[in-house]
Amino acid sequence: MLTFAALSRYARHITSGECTNMNATQQAAPLSGLTSTQAQQRLAESGYNELTPPQPRRLYQIATEILQEPMFLLLLAAGGIYLLLGSREDALMLLGFVVVIIAITVFQAQKSEKVLEALRDLSSPRARVMRDDRVQHIAGREVVTGDMLLLGEGDRVAADAVVLGCNDLFADESMLTGESAPVRKSVGNPDTPPLEPGGDDQPFVYAGTVLVQGSGIGRVIATGRASAIGQIGKSL
Template sequence: MAENFDIRIAGGLTEAEAAKLLKEVGYNELPSAKPRSAFAIAFEVVKEPMFLLLVAGGLVYFLLGDLQEALILMGSVLIVMGITFYQERKTERALEALRDLSSPRALVIRDGEQRRIAGRDVVPGDLIVLAEGDRVPADAVLLSCTNLSADESLLTGESVSVRKVCSEADSPVMARPGGDDLPFVYSGSLVVQGQGVAVARATGINTEIGKIGRALQQVKSEETALQKETNLLVRNLALLGLGLCLLVVVAYGLTRGDWLQGILAGITTAMAVLPEEFPVVLTVFLALGAWRISQNNVLTRRVPAVETLGSATVLCTDKTGTLTLNRMKVKKIFANGESVELDD
């Protein structure tokens, strides 16, 4: 195929054909969760048991006529909501900006001319012109290439670039990424050397990276250990407070005969058991943690995740060090029961 391909006479798709295909297969975009609205973020804060504890305490104090305590608790409610809402909304805006920046542009051949278009407009069948520094916009088969190498660490975890060759078959079946001398390039990979021309085979969710994104969408977020502990604490305290309330009401009513005062005394006793300061302290510390790691360019989409990160004791990465700087060197060797430190 490489011998018969000439970029100077390549026609590519017409704009009409590209528009028809774009309508059929959709935009070349990765599946992603919808950005959370301000209302959704606020609702997540409101449904937290600790938040409900504050609201319940404030309402009870208000019904008892203790306006000062009620106002203090309701003020705490606003503080909790404000801190959490601000931190998570700030992260959502940053993520939206990153999504816009992450959409690469592609150089394609259409109607016999090379045109620079948005990566989301690439369709199967497009002829893509690749050069050093380009981000591949779609899974494609190489029709022609010269000393082409690509970094596929995003898909394989291997930070070393892989060598590419042009396809010798007319319609080769796309293979899995990884390994040298394959005639395939994959969406999201980076051309680190050479140049070439490829025909797009898969776009959007049908690409290798799209399959990963689709799998990640099915992962459900779980409660953190701290959330589970606080939920259990709130439940136990609520049961304890309710039990003490009933005990005081019955004892007060039977001994003094004043059931109304007994009910008020029982509610007061129950309120004394509830630790209203916990939600405020917990939220402030988690928000401070999110702020501190944001100084190192790490975004916290959900504030409770800070607690999970803080409880990590071991970080396991693969041998390439792709999760760090795409570089790794050996500092210590352990073999045959002996440990050897290596000099820099």
């Protein structure tokens, strides 16, 4: 069974600094990552740590969905009425607006699908985890809740995690918050309720963000579509 002190010694190799942001209780507390069996069970229960790819839609499918919207049906009906009444110019102008709106909506839908695909690529990097009481390098998509992540400068975080120990840990969360300045991380505990990304001294790191300074240790609390980046994917 490894302790926080033992794990911090590994984290120290990442940045050659002391992992000082731990209290005495945490340093003495016995701590180990999951076993391989536990990890496989959780992977089977929750699935891979990745955003579910949407079914690709063709242009005519997107256009058909748009035309089924009540507002577009109303505009088409109004254009037809103008045409029947002999107001061809008004009818053509109204129908022209409909075509333009459909084109813009189709463009936005395709752009959203590309953004979601980019988010999927960012959400599954490689990860260093503690399993079976030893450090293992695994694919980010195989990370599960409860895994102990070893965090170091330059890493792209594989999953949302609560920080249990750190040394001057800063993260670039601009892809989630739009803020260009890196944010400082603090130490929490496994019972700390999740917070929204953004702001200094939060005890959480988030999937897809980049660690720009320091080192740390965190326990995974959310993966895939349950993560902060996954919530963004759902909204697109």
